[in-house]
Amino acid sequence: MNYLHGHPHALPGHRTTLAGYQARHFLFDLSDGVATLTLNRPERKNPLTFDSYAELRDLFRALALADDVQAVVIAGAGDNFCSGGDVHEIIGPLTQLDMPGLLAFTRMTGDVVKAMRACPQPIVAAIDGVCAGAGAMLALASDMRYGTARSKTAFLFTRVGLAGCDMGACALLPRVIGQGRAAELLYTGRSMSGPEGERWGFFNALQEPAGILAAAQALARSLAEGPTFAHGMTKKMLQQEWNMGIDEAIEAEAQAQAICMATNDFHRAYHAFVAKQKPVFEGD
Numbered sequence: 001m002n003y004l005h006g007h008p009h010a011l012p013g014h015r016t017t018l019a020g021y022q023a024r025h026f027l028f029d030l031s032d033g034v035a036t037l038t039l040n041r042p043e044r045k046n047p048l049t050f051d052s053y054a055e056l057r058d059l060f061r062a063l064a065l066a067d068d069v070q071a072v073v074i075a076g077a078g079d080n081f082c083s084g085g086d087v088h089e090i091i092g093p094l095t096q097l098d099m100p101g102l103l104a105f106t107r108m109t110g111d112v113v114k115a116m117r118a119c120p121q122p123i124v125a126a127i128d129g130v131c132a133g134a135g136a137m138l139a140l141a142s143d144m145r146y147g148t149a150r151s152k153t154a155f156l157f158t159r160v161g162l163a164g165c166d167m168g169a170c171a172l173l174p175r176v177i178g179q180g181r182a183a184e185l186l187y188t189g190r191s192m193s194g195p196e197g198e199r200w201g202f203f204n205a206l207q208e209p210a211g212i213l214a215a216a217q218a219l220a221r222s223l224a225e226g227p228t229f230a231h232g233m234t235k236k237m238l239q240q241e242w243n244m245g246i247d248e249a250i251e252a253e254a255q256a257q258a259i260c261m262a263t264n265d266f267h268r269a270y271h272a273f274v275a276k277q278k279p280v281f282e283g284d
Helices: 050-063 087-094 099-118 134-141 156-160 169-177 179-188 194-200 209-224 228-243 246-261 264-274
Strands: 027-031 034-039 071-076 123-127 130-132 144-147 152-154 191-193
Touching: 034 050, 034 209, 050 087, 050 099, 071 209, 099 134, 123 134, 123 209, 130 134, 134 152, 134 169, 144 194, 144 209, 156 179, 169 179, 191 194, 209 228, 228 246, 246 264
Parallel strands: 034 071, 071 123, 123 144, 130 152
Antiparallel strands: 027 034, 152 191
């Protein structure tokens, strides 16, 4: 059964579940509402292939309808996050493609970022070691990032003769670390260290390598236990307010907040506060 294309017992509104999903090109685990995606080619520093790109795109699209996933963690096996596109399985073949084929590829890679931004679940990236090229874009497209002191994040597109504007880098990176810092990294392709990334705001915090995945999962689990409908609304507003003026943003937030005030979770929080109890959110 292809769990990326619905479930035979879909919930009302064509909602689906991913509990039985079997990943083909990375590891997938679902526990306590947290889906953990682990890029799993540690002997090559977890590079991406045409197939893993496509599966990531399809999975993040499916997450938009998955009722049993409330938060996502993305990580790499071994001591590295992701070395980017596989030199032998992607870079080499790209040199043989015509323009329509090249454009189909670059649009597909961009669709991964679009799907990550469009899924309502918060995404936490656990970034140890090498985080380069398309791997750096997977990290950047996540909502929050944990790094380590030995993290090396490089948007190295110019080092292979390409522009630094890959997969949304010129839009996303300045918003996270600022225009001048983003320009330096995108022009030079140099690696940003873990401490530098934390100082610049790329990393939310640095963790010990042995504990980074557990820390990312703990953060994701705390989000999964929260008001998940409201988290999805927060993510949507963080995304769409980039293209709004202040007045339009304030009006959009008024509408979004009124919607959240009509949820059961808002009422649960009020009644728990009155009873001096901790609210138990259910995402509706």
